[in-house]
Amino acid sequence: MKKYAGLFIAGTILILASCMEHKTIQLPAAYTTKTALPDNSIYQAKQQWQNQEGASFNLDTLRGKKTIITMVFTSCGYACPRMVENLKAIEEKLPAAKKDQVRFVLVSFDTEYDTPEVLKAYAQQYQLGTNWTLLNGSAAAVKELAMLLDIRYQQLSSGGFSHNNKKILLDENGVLLYTEDGLDNSEAAILAKL
Template identity: 40%
Template sequence: MRAPMLLLILAAFNLQAALPGDSIYQLNSDWQNRQGNSLNIQQLAGKKQLVAMIYTDCITACPVIVSDLKAIQAALGTEQQQGLGFVLVSLTPAKDTPKIMRHFAKKRKLDEHWTLLSGNDEQVRTLAMALNIRYMGLADGEVAHSNAITVLDEQGRVQFQQTGLPGGPEALIDKLGL
């Protein structure tokens, strides 16, 4: 029993040691996905990720961000989709429980290529700072936030960020090099 645990610890250490210093996966934080399971952010390593920070009850910018990401997914071939993940991180983790995120994913028809994450306020703030995303809660319960799509490489380094899809989804896909 001790040997498998030791191997697991060594594997985790080697993954962190192998990550570049500017990888957001260095944050080594645990999140909750829409199934209610714990997911360490390092588990996203291995393929490019399109990351957006949203909240599920937003009625302004967040639906546009999700629609843009869905347009990118729709423009990809099956093989291209295998090398790319779509990550939505909640800006309102107290409200966006796994049940709410499951409902949101079902309503928006988000398939297995999508990872929806909720953490605690400190994790959200830390990740937002690492991704250069600004946000602020407003008195009416809304959240003012950056509307960026962040592209991470396979090791969690920011490749680029952009707002919207100038040039359409194909232009972003070209920048991804898929």
């Protein structure tokens, strides 16, 4: 009986020792942590946003594709719709191979009115596809992003906003590649940068 007990203990020790053996497992690249953002990345901003689906959103979620970003408000009757149409024209002229490599982001100045529901209706009204993200955030988030993008704005007593009209092209890590100011620019310059 003692002989079997000794064998049992020895076997158990061998099994436990093999279970405790340390093995290094190499994870696929998709499971490793993201590399650090460059110091001049817009995506360093840590403010929280909500997208048109009502989901919480961080700017660093935009990593991995070139991004054309601008700031608008949905109740704007003149400049903002023209900006959206201009961005849609850029999207339409992208070569087919590039269409999935570029995303478009509209950030609202109007923190009160432009709720995710309003942004979703706006996206539907302008037939914005799946590579468009519309964002609503706090007044502090809007102010910080506007400063980072060098977009000047001011709320008017009428409830609207006075603002400059900039289209900003960011690289895959949120670093500024190109800025274009104005409503009547051709798509050629920004398409050349893409």
